[in-house]
Amino acid sequence: MREAFDVEYKGRIFNFELDKKDGLIWLIQDDEIKSKTNSGQVIPARNIDEAKETAKVMLYAMGY
Numbered sequence: 691m692r693e694a695f696d697v698e699y700k701g702r703i704f705n706f707e708l709d710k711k712d713g714l715i716w717l718i719q720d721d722e723i724k725s726k727t728n729s730g731q732v733i734p735a736r737n738i739d740e741a742k743e744t745a746k747v748m749l750y751a752m753g754y
Contacts, residue, residue, distance in 0.1 A: 697745045708741040715741050
């Protein structure tokens with residue numbers, strides 16, 4: 691089961707999904723190809739609060 695959530699980072703809103711089964715966080719990129727990215731996540735998130743904090747670290751790691 692996946693839960694959608696938003697994160698504000700450097701004045702921009704980013705859309706993510708948390709896969710509650712395995713704790714993976716996916717950045718939803720709403721561009722021409724509607725892709726999903728999971729980059730920079732080392733530790734699975736146990737809940738939505740952890741997912742939001744991890745998402746900010748992922749955005750930093752991806753150069754946003």
